[in-house]
Amino acid sequence: MPKQIKLPVSEAVIRELRAGDEVEITGVMVTARDAAHKYMIEQKPDSLHKVLNGSMIYHCGPVVAKEGETYRFVAAGPTTSIREEPYEADVMGHYKVRAVIGKGGMGPKTLEGCREHGAVYLHAIGGLAAVLADSIKEVVGVHMLEEFGVPEAIWVIRVEKFPAVVTMDSHGTSLHKDILDASTAAQQALNK
């Protein structure tokens, strides 16, 4: 059974999670990808502190429908996380973000950031856009829509039972590193 995580979440709850744990997340989180991470680090906008503190960042550039004055996510799977490697650990520390959700995993700097700040990396299934959009119940707000465009804007969303797997925990374990090491060894054996 997946562990249920309610947002905002405390550092203590996050520290209990281990790589391999399945979770379901309920509460308000924020999408951010390339332009947003650059913005969060270079300009450090104060307007995001309240929503990010104890919350999670979802690496996602959604397809969004506008119905009257409200927005609805139509398709919203994760995007590749590694592009945010230069920024993520600092974002976690500065805004007290408790998890980032994406796909493909992240590198040593983020793994160290998870350990230092008490955060985890959650893996969602890439390409699962229709299923994951179903668990996004409401668009609460949006930042930088005009400046960044739909995929890159910072969307504030309310999710219910959003499914993910812990693949990097706050204790230094990364499933991505384990699989990279094992597959590289297998490659060397094939080329002998």
Added chain:
Amino acid sequence: MQDAFLELIRRASTQLPKDVLDVIDACRAKEAPGSMAQSILGKMLENAELAKAKSVPLCQDTGTLIFYVDYPARMRDAEKKITDAIKKATVAATKKQYLRPNSVDPRTEKNTGNNLGIGHPSLHFHQWDKPHLRARLLLKGGGCENVGIQYKLPDKTLGAGRDFEGVRRCIIDAAVQAQGRGCAPGVLGVCIGADRGYGYVASKEQLFRKLGDTNPNKELAALEARCIKEINQLGIGPMGLGGKTTVFGVKIGTANRLPASYFVTVSYMCWSYRRKQMIIRDKKVRYA
């Protein structure tokens, strides 16, 4: 013709081809019962079903629209007319949320909002002797495009020389480098030879082949089979989280090379394998 192209885009974005669904299902059966790999492959099928039923994009990254169009010689102003129809259909498909606004001008960093811009959509025209028009469309997302790679042989690090053994080492390496980041299990389209630019065009054209087909060239067929077998021994698995299914297929073509050059170009297509074909014959439209 604009409506026909709009429907082609809608189907490509919202429906996975049957051969792909069958392969996902077969691979799911082969993964260890109760494993994360098996669960992920199952959710992929669930997503395909839901996207089709709701007519929404399979993946939010609706990708680069890559068209390969073959048109009959007797069609007048063919490229102009078809280009016009494709552009209008692309704008309409974006408004209907079959496509995400996905085209950014690097000079201004602005998203054009309608998927049109320099090089967007990506169009490849070819006049042929047949009486009908064939349009093939691939929606190729950025995640898998980013893990595409081009090797120049010989490659000292891989111990890869200028022969098919060297090519094999490149293909295996491409899968290792990609890990799960191209949304594994993927399909590798490969071109041996060519110049750098055509290498990528030709490697992507390989991605229009059906998953179950056999390469007509015996040596290439053997190389494809060996690469699939060996890559699936690497343990990378669905989404790079471990398992027996790392690729669904490897499709290899060749183009002649210069004596001085030996490129091996690999294009990675994600599991959300959005390819669709349309035939227009005597004003009747058929999709496959």
